[in-house]
Amino acid sequence: MEDDRDIAQRLGEGLAEAGFSVEYAFNGPDGLALGTDDSFDAAVLDLGLPQMQGLDVLKEWRRKNRNFPVLILTARGTWSEKVDGLNAGADDYITKPFHLPEVAARLKALIRRSAGQASSVLTHGRLTLDITTGKATYDGAPIELTASELRMLNYFMHRIGRIVSQSELTEHLYATVDSRESNTIEVYVSRLRRKTSTDLIKTIRGLGYRMD
Amino acid sequence: MEDDRDIAQRLGEGLAEAGFSVEYAFNGPDGLALGTDDSFDAAVLDLGLPQMQGLDVLKEWRRKNRNFPVLILTARGTWSEKVDGLNAGADDYITKPFHLPEVAARLKALIRRSAGQASSVLTHGRLTLDITTGKATYDGAPIELTASELRMLNYFMHRIGRIVSQSELTEHLYATVDSRESNTIEVYVSRLRRKTSTDLIKTIRGLGYRMD
DNA sequence: GGCGGCCATCAGGATATTGCTGGTGGAGGA
DNA sequence: TCCTCCACCAGCAATATCCTGATGGCCGCC
CATH class of the missing domain: 1.10.10.10 (Winged helix-like DNA-binding domain superfamily/Winged helix DNA-binding domain)
Known part of the structure; x- marks a missing residue:
């Protein structure tokens, strides 16, 4: 899920290469809809989605008990956003510009961890x-x-x-x-x-x- | 609070320069004692303190309702620790090696936020x-x-x-x-x-x- | 130093689960 | 076909587990 489609493209391809199956949403409402499926292993959330604050999407997910891990992407320097993100229920965050392998690694770690906790x-x-x-x-x-x-x-x-x-x-x-x-x-x-x-x-x- | 006194020294000096007033504890029990004062704006906690697990210190603080924000320092790559830390009541974490300005910035953000009573x-x-x-x-x-x-x-x-x-x-x-x-x-x-x-x-x- | 509230523990009673018994049914072998 | 033996199941008593009111001690606050 990305506000910049190019970035999203790059990220998605990279993750696909790393063995993930990826779906996109380019704005808040779409993201919400995707999240309600509850069939995801994890989500990557870009703060600053158009039409709806990224955090609001996250909060809404959590409110609906969607407990998949969420990795937040944020622009460098916006500390408060990160902290708010963690408080809103995110599991990890990463700053842009990001390195693909790192994102993949963190995602894997998150998923592995959530597998130990999430209802299997x-x-x-x-x-x-x-x-x-x-x-x-x-x-x-x-x-x-x-x-x-x-x-x-x-x-x-x-x-x-x-x-x-x-x-x-x-x-x-x-x-x-x-x-x-x-x-x-x-x-x-x-x-x-x-x-x-x-x-x-x-x-x-x-x-x-x-x-x- | 640091397990490596040199790092602690460096961190403390840096924070002092940034305008913070700093106190140290080099092991778990001392950290506990310091924390009970409740007169702190925030704490920096190194996971892996000798004699007591860093997380236990944090848990003990929270048990006593010490609600100052806590920033966790952890070695790179130990995701589970970080996540456990957040679950134990930490507000943010940062990986070593760290950059001083970043630590200071995050601390400020945490303090500002805790003063502002962000209610979740x-x-x-x-x-x-x-x-x-x-x-x-x-x-x-x-x-x-x-x-x-x-x-x-x-x-x-x-x-x-x-x-x-x-x-x-x-x-x-x-x-x-x-x-x-x-x-x-x-x-x-x-x-x-x-x-x-x-x-x-x-x-x-x-x-x-x-x-x- | 006194006071109030919180905390941990105890003890008695309540309850669901457990493990067993005895009688019944049915499968498989001669 | 008959016989033997294994498996099944309803019900029961024993028991582990849990609940809750009461009590004393501790800590922090005044």
């Missing part, structure tokens, strides 16, 4: 699981999961198509190795099935379970 | 929080919050929708890692709920809390 949602079929918010949905409807169920479901969703043995599950969920004395695992599988669908987790008799 | 107010649903004035409203009605409650609420409001574990809260609020000896966190959550609404903060048993 796993999707499989009609099932959805966000481990950071603890929310899961099946067919779009939210389902309530307890902590243990959540852990187990998470484990399964990271092992789609693989057979997961009972002992493996016990080990992962409890860090203890009970041999066959209780059927706790079976019970939890049962609960997961009840809350989602009977055929979500298939049982492989004598070997374990598999989700696919 | 967070809004979420019927809840409103102005971190600079410490005022909060619920349904438009003002609610009285103590310093700790305020910091906790602030933390929650920056993590809407995310599960926040008790240990995470303890760590952020106190900079120490108490394992389960007291139920302080529970008590504060309870108080926040009483002052706002019972269902403002949802408890996820075994995992933590979530505000959404």
